[in-house]
Amino acid sequence: MLNKLKKLLIFLITFIIIIFFNFPLINTILTAFKSSSAINAYPQQWIFTPTLTNFRGIFQQSSTPFGQYMINSILIALGSSLLALIVSIPAAYTIVRYKVGRKYFFPFVVNLRAIPLIVFALPIYILYRSMGLVDTRLGLILIDTLINIPLALLISVSFMQDFPVSIEEAARIDGCTVWQTLIYVIFPLMRPSIITVGILSFIYTWNEFLFGMILSINNSTPVTVGTTMFITAWGIKWGLVAAAMTISIIPPLIFVFITQKYLISGLAAGAVKG
Amino acid sequence: MNFLIKILNDEKYIKYFLIAPLILLLLFILGFPSIYDLVFSFFKVELGSLDNVQYNGIKNFTEVFNDSEFWSSVEFSFKFTVTAVLLEIILGLSIALFFFSYLKKFKWLISFMLLPMMTAPALMGIMFRLLLNDFVGVIPQYLSILGFPGITFLTREHVYKTLIIIDIIQWTPFVFILVFAGLQTISKDIIEASKIDGANAFQRFESIILPTITPILVTAGFFRFIDTFRIFDKIYVLTGGGPGNYTTSISIYIYKMAFSYGNIGKSIAASLFLLLFSLIPLYISLKFIIRKDLD
Numbered sequence: 029m030l031n032k033l034k035k036l037l038i039f040l041i042t043f044i045i046i047i048f049f050n051f052p053l054i055n056t057i058l059t060a061f062k063s064s065s066a067i068n069a070y071p072q073q074w075i076f077t078p079t080l081t082n083f084r085g086i087f088q089q090s091s092t093p094f095g096q097y098m099i100n101s102i103l104i105a106l107g108s109s110l111l112a113l114i115v116s117i118p119a120a121y122t123i124v125r126y127k128v129g130r131k132y133f134f135p136f137v138v139n140l141r142a143i144p145l146i147v148f149a150l151p152i153y154i155l156y157r158s159m160g161l162v163d164t165r166l167g168l169i170l171i172d173t174l175i176n177i178p179l180a181l182l183i184s185v186s187f188m189q190d191f192p193v194s195i196e197e198a199a200r201i202d203g204c205t206v207w208q209t210l211i212y213v214i215f216p217l218m219r220p221s222i223i224t225v226g227i228l229s230f231i232y233t234w235n236e237f238l239f240g241m242i243l244s245i246n247n248s249t250p251v252t253v254g255t256t257m258f259i260t261a262w263g264i265k266w267g268l269v270a271a272a273m274t275i276s277i278i279p280p281l282i283f284v285f286i287t288q289k290y291l292i293s294g295l296a297a298g299a300v301k302g
Numbered sequence: 303m304n305f306l307i308k309i310l311n312d313e314k315y316i317k318y319f320l321i322a323p324l325i326l327l328l329l330f331i332l333g334f335p336s337i338y339d340l341v342f343s344f345f346k347v348e349l350g351s352l353d354n355v356q357y358n359g360i361k362n363f364t365e366v367f368n369d370s371e372f373w374s375s376v377e378f379s380f381k382f383t384v385t386a387v388l389l390e391i392i393l394g395l396s397i398a399l400f401f402f403s404y405l406k407k408f409k410w411l412i413s414f415m416l417l418p419m420m421t422a423p424a425l426m427g428i429m430f431r432l433l434l435n436d437f438v439g440v441i442p443q444y445l446s447i448l449g450f451p452g453i454t455f456l457t458r459e460h461v462y463k464t465l466i467i468i469d470i471i472q473w474t475p476f477v478f479i480l481v482f483a484g485l486q487t488i489s490k491d492i493i494e495a496s497k498i499d500g501a502n503a504f505q506r507f508e509s510i511i512l513p514t515i516t517p518i519l520v521t522a523g524f525f526r527f528i529d530t531f532r533i534f535d536k537i538y539v540l541t542g543g544g545p546g547n548y549t550t551s552i553s554i555y556i557y558k559m560a561f562s563y564g565n566i567g568k569s570i571a572a573s574l575f576l577l578l579f580s581l582i583p584l585y586i587s588l589k590f591i592i593r594k595d596l597d
Binding site: 041042045046048049050051052053055056059067068070071072111114115116118119121122123125126128129133137139140141142143144145146147148149150151152154155157170171173174177181205206207210231234235236237238242252253255256259266269270273276277280281283284285288291292295296 | 311313316318325327328330331334335336338352397401411412414416417418420421422423424425426428429430432433435437443444471474475476483531532534535538539552553556557560566569570573576577580583584
């Protein structure tokens with residue numbers, strides 16, 4: 029009896045903790061499914077007839093093309109995660125196997141994340157203006173890659189350090205060139221860390237706001253910035269804002285529930301080692 | 303062509319080919335901004351006329367130095383960071399310790415705890431604008447039903463506390479998850495053995511749990527510190543640094559100086575100050591956090 033009571037109590041506390049930390053999210057998702065009269069109801073209704081009006085609404089406004097924002101965010105996030113991986117993994121190989129840049133370059137790159145991004149915002153804007161990269165996805169991909177590189181390099185290096193050299197040596201004896209060894213032996217072995225880096229970079233880029241705001245006018249606007257476009261000087265249609273936010277959190281939501289293992293190992297690597 | 307392939311496969315050079323893309327990319331993205339920041343902090347540049355620059359000596363620096371808004375933003379950032387990070391560590395640690403004994407049963411708990419920190423900070427800010435809205439917000443409504451009507455969360459009176467709580471809601475889970483993951487590395491046998499040896503809960507905490515989680519708490523706190531210190535998104539969408547410049551963090555100050563007032567020279571001078579501040583944590587982590595992993 030006492031044991032059951034204890035279990036119930038623990039369950040209750042867990043429930044309260046989850047609700048507490050996720051309340052903004054829950055409230056936003058509920059609001060997204062409410063009609064505007066339900067949103068303005070006093071007091072709040074927790075039980076209501078759900079409607080998809082808001083979700084249709086955000087895709088119908090020509091001044092705020094939400095579909096376009098989503099495509100932008102997907103392409104930018106994919107592009108910069110890929111680019112971060114492409115430059116970091118080979119560099120990690122050099123750092124680990126050839127011991128080049130181990131002492132200063134590697135710690136320097138990993139610690140770039142301690143530098144506040146705002147410091148680069150203005151010069152990047154000026155550089156991009158002269159190169160025609162303002163309001164392009166490529167421009168945002170490049171700057172977001174800078175945000176992703178520290179973690180990508182850190183995870184790649186610490187993962188590669190645990191590889192036994194003997195596998196590579198065997199491949200080399202069998203006649204593989206260094207490039208072939210990299211492509212056919214190392215990359216496949218690095219799959220777990222590639223997935224971890226890919227997912228975390230995707231989420232970080234997806235959530236990026238500062239550069240998305242400064243460097244885009246309307247062609248390359250990502251969802252985080254696009255969502256704020258529904259907040260206008262003429263008033264806020266909360267139903268639309270909530271629907272936009274609900275759609276914007278779908279990718280992180282999917283990753284959190286499906287690839288939890290990779291997320292935690294990435295976060296732990298980022299915090300414990302770097 | 304053959305020559306090229308030969309060089310590409312040469313053991314002597316291959317290590318440089320592999321690291322070159324990273325270096326080139328960093329040079330491209332970091333090189334220009336660094337030089338620009340260093341050079342133009344000594345010039346008078348306006349956002350409206352970028353090509354019309356005038357040598358200004360150290361005037362940008364003295365202007366920033368004598369700007370009370372700058373110092374109040376520095377003070378805000380420090381105060382906000384220390385308060386928020388301390389509370390996040392205490393709360394995250396407590397929750398992790400509470401769940402320590404029930405690890406296996408509540409694995410799905412971790413997914414829900416990951417959610418807030420994986421939400422974009424900017425969106426988290428807007429979500430709170432919705433929650434705290436005077437007309438449609440749930441929280442003011444329920445507070446007025448409970449007998450506390452008319453509390454306005456984003457006014458000078460309450461805005462600081464409100465921002466702290468929002469930061470806590472988003473980032474306590476970060477501390478929780480790291481500590482929780484660390485606790486899982488403690489073997490159950492040691493805990494059992496200590497129980498048999500007659501150690502009480504406090505002794506167990508002091509001699510088994512604390513040594514395991516102290517380095518985790520230090521690094522978690524360190525990362526929360528550098529991230530909170532440069533806070534921008536959340537404050538920008540919630541208050542824009544206001545009311546007045548009451549919630550202007552250093553990042554917001556630099557942004558406003560450049561993009562609202564158009565005073566680029568002064569903004570850059572302030573960025574260099576911020577860069578100097580951030581060299582301190584950079585140095586600390588180079589010295590104490592990275593090294594042990596390298597050698």
